[in-house]
Amino acid sequence: MKDQICTSRKAAELLGVTPRTVQLWADAGILDGWKTPGGHRRFSTASVMKLADDIVNGQHGSHDVPASSARPRGAEPVRILVVEDDKTLTRLYDLTLNSWGLPVEVILANDGYQGLIEVGRFNPELLILDMQMPNIDGFSVIEALKKQKLLKGMHLMIITALTEREVKEKVSLGPDVTFIQKPIPFLKIRNKVESILVSR
Structure with missing residues (x-):
């Protein structure tokens, strides 16, 4: 037994x-x-x-990166995890982020369940999170990450159709969290990626 x-x-x-x-x-x-x-x-x-x-x-590509691995430095790619249930938007994220010519590694998850699995496997530096998803939604993802104190080790961008007030009514957001309403602001995402690269 x-x-x-x-x-x-x-x-x-x-x-x-x-x-x-x-x-x-x-x-x-x-x-x-x-x-x-x-x-x-x-x-x-x-x-x-x-x-x-x-x-x-459920793998979305080759990303067998253990959660205990060290964060990349220098010109190594910024690890970006996108959690979004709209397949059209996930494809748009993938194509756009990889078209910038910046050192990025993008992983896609189509719901909060897969997103939390990828957080543990991929150890992202930037988490782009939708809030309204089936099964485990974005609110549950944030609460789970906060409970394990994992938000302190990553940049979080909430990109959702909800208003900031609607989100804050359900979950408290720290000062390091970026909130943006859809449509997706790719310029702001690029600026965030560049700031991560500069801060290394």
């Missing part, structure tokens, strides 16, 4: 991420688990392996 139950550390080893990422996914409901009376997380090996299969089958 013991080999059918995983600790956070063992689950992290099987998934190729950090234990903190496992906790993030557990908080967001991506990975089913429970807590012992002592407060330690436990997961069934079957649920961990199912998530591992989901990650492999």
Whole structure:
């Protein structure tokens, strides 16, 4: 029976991420688990392996970057994660961001569920987040990231059809969060990418 139950550390080893990422996914409901009376997380090996299969089958490209890897420096690409459920917009993001001639690596996720998986795998420097999505929405993504204190390590741009007031009624935004209403302001995104490159 013991080999059918995983600790956070063992689950992290099987998934190729950090234990903190496992906790993030557990908080967001991506990975089913429970807590012992002592407060330690436990997961069934079957649920961990199912998530591992989901990650492999849901890959958007070659980006096997462990969450524990160091951030790129110098001219290395800025890692950008776009979480947007509109496939037309995700294609537009992909084509536009890669057309600038800047050192960027763009990963696309079509809902909050996949977005949180990619946060753990890809460790983005810039997260571009839509708010209204099926399953896990942008609000839940932000709360999960805040709970694991992962927002401090990345730049967050909320780009949504909602008003800033509508967003702030549901979630508090820190001073480092950029809020923009759609349509997508690609010039502002480019300026943000350039500022990240300059600040390294």
